[in-house]
Each structure stands twice: as structure tokens, then as C-alpha cells.
Amino acid sequence: MSARTLPLLFLNLGGEMLYILDQRLRAQSIPGEKARKDEWTDVDRKRVMNDIITTMFNKKFMEELFKPQELYSKKALRTVYDRLAHASIMRLNQASMDKLYDLMTMAFKYQVLLCPRPRDILLVTFNHLDAIRDFVRDAPSILNQVDETFRQLIEVYTPLSAGEFQLIRQTLLIFFQDMHIRVSIFLKDKVQNSNGRFVLPISGPVPWGTEIPGLIRMFNHNGDEVKRTKFTTDGNYVIPQREGSFDLYGDRVLKLGTNMYSVSRPVETHMAGSSKSLASHAKENITPNPLAKEEMNFLARLIGGLEIKEPGGNETGFRLNLFTTDEEEEHAALTRPVELSYKVINIEATQEPARQEELARILGELEVAEPSAGSAAKGEELLALMDGL
Secondary structure, X not given: OOOOOHXXXXXXXXXHHHHHHHHHHHHHOOOOOOOOOOOOOHHHHHHHHHHHHXXXXXXXXXXXXXXXXXXXXXXXXXXXXXXXXXXXXEEOOHHHXXXXXHHHHXXXXXXXXXXXXXXXXXXXXXXXXXXXXXXXXXXXXXXXXXXXXXXXXXXXXXXXXXXXXXXXXXHHHHHHOOOOEEEHHHHHOOOEOOOOOEOOOOOEEOOOOOOOOOEEEEXXXXXXXXXXXXXXXXXXXXXXXXXXXXXXXXXXXXXXXXXXXXXXXXXXXXXXXXXXXXXXXXXXXXXXXXXXXXXXXXXXXXXXXXXXXXXXXOOOOEEOOOOOOHHHHHHHHHHOOHHHOOXXXXXXXXXXXXXXXXXXXXXXHOXXXXXXXXXXXXXXXXXXXXXXX
């Protein structure tokens, strides 16, 4: 497990969350002069996006995030996104929050699977941050926050070796391995099967720095080439014209991580396979983790600044529905198995020892898997109960 995976996971999932919220807010917004008090306007959309991005790229938050550490349990990470999504005047109910998280996780899982080489995960992250910069291009102070995180990513990740990036990729795939939610965009584009598993292409650009497959070279003990054998492949491969830029600004070349919702189209999610079997899988390993206190203490420090913003004065909180109709949202809430639905956990993180003990107790009651032996206490892997949503 790589201790450098969490920032990449958080920023890419956060980028996907912002894509989805922006698309839904645009779809539900009403021209300002026609909008009622409880209806969205484009001004509200920009305010929500700015509030969430400001919170997401908070300096202290990023400092904690970039410290070498193992991934959080799925429940703990989901808690962070619950807080982040409600860092503005926007409100999501349980069903919409479930759908939002499903879309976020499946989109990034697809991107990780399709990366031509492990290092390209960093280009995917840069694509997300490029788009986030565009969201706040009219807010210089927020833009500066995003740029500072960009510089941290360049400083920390560009010196890493190919082997270290491979370990990061493996860590991400372990995190996503039991998530098989069907997404309408992927199904329509025929990149996902009806069981929720992705279809990997056998054609297209080969990784930068490699050759098109079809040739075997044989060498003698002196290192001299003595024979060549050609073979045919079923794929149609091409060599990329150039490598994507790892600078603050530049052409990333790779399109993974760009906004797939920029062309408006409805997006639905469905549980793949038997909900009953997934739920039974979720009930395995329910012994409380003895390292829960350590994780919650760290989580408390991380999300201590993520306060839910309450409407002030004459403002009302705006509800965002990620479904086409309220009826669909209600139906999704009723039909989703309880075992596969994350509850929204409100955590007020403080530095008081008594409060820290309470937070540790809360996580101690969450059902998580036993850690593997031999890992450091703070860095133990916590496998969440909710594998597979």
C-alpha cells in the first residue's frame, strides 16, 4: 500500500463531484429575474461552487492531506465528502448524496483502469485541477488556493519513480475493487457491462515511451540482437505524438479526467448484481477496529475546518436533486439496501481531549475490518464494511 495515494484519491473524487454538481446546478437553474426565492439561479451556482472549492483547497486541510498516510476507510472518506458537499447553501438528501458518491467513485475508477501507464494518474489529477481552475477563474483568491495545491502536487509527485506510481495505482484499484455500480453514460458508450464491470479497450495509443506490440527481439549473452520475430495483434495501436505536460500549465494530451458532463445528458446509476449478495458481503468482518481511535483523531484534524454553512438572514437552504424528478429520488431512497447506503455523519472536530475520545468511540462503533498485522498504528489499512456500495 502506498502512503502517497490519499491526496490523488481525494482531489480526483473531488473534481468529479464538482463536475456533477455544476452540471446539475446548471440544469436546474432559473434566470435570476424569473426565479422564486427557493429556486436556483446562476449566481447561486457560482456561489456554491466557490464555497465548496474554497473549503476543498483550504491550506490547513491540504497540509494534513499531503502528509504520508494510508487511505481512510470508505466510511471515513465518505464522511469528508458529505461535509464538503454541504459546505455551502446547497443541501442534498440521502438518496442524492448516495448517487453523487456512486458517480464520483465509478468515474475515477474508470480513469484509473484506463491510464496507459501508472504515472498518467498524475495527468488525470491535473485535468481535474485544470477544470477546477476554470470554475473559479473569476475569483483570484480561490484560484490562488488551487494553484498552491497544484504546486504541491508537482513538488511531491513528479520526482516519484515508475515503481512508486505503480504502487499508487495498485492501492487505488484495491480501494475500488468491489465497486460495480452501473452508470448510464458508461453503459450507453458501451464501456461498461450490465454487471457493472468496465470494458478495457484493446486498441488506441500505447503508453508514452513504449513501442507498438508486434515484434519480438532476441539477444545473445553479449547483448547483441540475433533474431527478430513478428506477430500479429488484434488491436489497432498508435504511438502518441508527445507526452502530456506535468507543468503548472500545459497540454495534458490525455483526456481522462476531463469533464464528461460538459455535454448535458441524463446520468443514472444502478446497483449491479444481487443487492442481497452485496449486502451479505458488506456484513462480513464486523468486529470494531482497535485502531479506530487513531483514524478518527486524524480525521477530526483533517475535517475540523469543514463546517456546514447555515443560511443566514433571509436566506433559505437550496435543495439539489440529482435525479430527474422528486419521485425518482424517493424511489431510490426506498429501494437502496440499508447496508449499502452511507449515513451522513455530522462531526464537529475540536481539539478538546474529551471530544476526541467521543469521535474515536463513534468510529469504533462503525463496522470495519481487522487491520493487517505488522503495519504502523497510524498507517494501518482499514477496510470498510461498505465494500461495493
